[in-house]
Amino acid sequence: MIFKTVENLSIPEIAQLFNEAFADYFVKVELTPELLQSKIESEDLRTDLSIGLFHNEKPVAFMLHGLRETDGKKVAYNGGTGVIKEFRGQHATVKMYEKQLSILKEIGVDEIELEVIDKNIQAIKSYEKAGFRKTADLDCFMGKPNEPAKNSGLRIQEIQSFDHQLFQSFWEWRPSWQNATATIEKLTDSITYGAFIGDELAGYLTAYPKGARVLQFAVAPNYRRQGIGSSLFHYFADTVSGEINVNNIDDPSQTTQRFLKAIGLKHFLTQNKMTLKL
Known part of the structure; x- marks a missing residue:
């Protein structure tokens, strides 16, 4: 198991990984390569700043991050974190954030924000272990x-x-x-x-x-x-x-x-x- 950025994965490969990781999610999530490309461009996501977890050279988990200047601060945004079913229960999210934080600190990021469904207790616990704290409720x-x-x-x-x-x-x-x-x-x-x-x-x-x-x-x-x-x-x-x-x-x-x-x-x-x- 190795950690590295996902910049060398193609858009179709990332879309396939995204869809596989979210196949059993609380709400239906399915991205075509075209929709993913639009998401990456519009949300300022950076594959060169986004960590993936690889097993035998195959990507099995990811976290996409974007970067913007907001109110004089350099803010990173988690545009999606997913782990395929076979590799859950191994603290992959916490381990990825350990690597992810070192990358973001290196470029002077002041804070990171993300959204997670309130019923996704396991993910919330993982983010809390990584140091995140809830700051607002977002209604859909x-x-x-x-x-x-x-x-x-x-x-x-x-x-x-x-x-x-x-x-x-x-x-x-x-x-x-x-x-x-x-x-x-x-x-x-x-x-x-x-x-x-x-x-x-x-x-x-x-x-x-x-x-x-x-x-x-x-x-x-x-x-x-x-x-x-x-x-x-x-x-x-x-x-x-x-x-x-x-x-x-x-x-x-x-x-x-x-x-x-x-x-x-x-x-x-x-x-x-x-x-x-x-």
């Missing part, structure tokens, strides 16, 4: 939104440019790594819809249609409780087949969670955000 929702009440003064249309400064002025809480603006700017297949009252932007919703996933959404403070958020969700849902999903809601006030339930989405899991300061 899915479903088909209810049809909103008509608002004759509301116009929804696609926005071609992502105005980060304006959108951020609508926020009450910051999106997680997978939904961050830095991710969206690199996700070529994302689409943003704006809700306008006259010529004024009253709210927006950015989504990834391929995964029927809402990435960001917010309504300007002066336009809340006027059906704008629900109209945006319904508009997007009409463009995709099946249910939509919204992941990793980090709103301590629970206002966003109550809104999602009110428009007909159902909470289906909670993730723990965990952080390790180096």
Whole structure:
């Protein structure tokens, strides 16, 4: 058993390893090489900084890590950790993080963050042994939104440019790594819809249609409780087949969670955000 980075594995090889490790996971996870490539690019994942565990030259476990500057700190993000079934129960995650930490410390990383499903007790214990501590609950929702009440003064249309400064002025809480603006700017297949009252932007919703996933959404403070958020969700849902999903809601006030339930989405899991300061 040896540890080394996964930079010499091809994208199809990493995708196969990812899918094999998550074959019996709590929720269905299946990545095509194309989706994995998009994930790597948009989440700033670095295979040269990501540790794998190899047995007889075959990869049997991995942890993918990305790197960004956030609020003046160098932050690493665990974009996925997996161990194939035959090699579990051998403390592989803790051992990989021992190697992973030395790589990240060497390049001056200040902290690492990750998400783990709250029912995945074994993984949480492994991360705690590696030094991680829970810092937030992240709620995930899915479903088909209810049809909103008509608002004759509301116009929804696609926005071609992502105005980060304006959108951020609508926020009450910051999106997680997978939904961050830095991710969206690199996700070529994302689409943003704006809700306008006259010529004024009253709210927006950015989504990834391929995964029927809402990435960001917010309504300007002066336009809340006027059906704008629900109209945006319904508009997007009409463009995709099946249910939509919204992941990793980090709103301590629970206002966003109550809104999602009110428009007909159902909470289906909670993730723990965990952080390790180096």
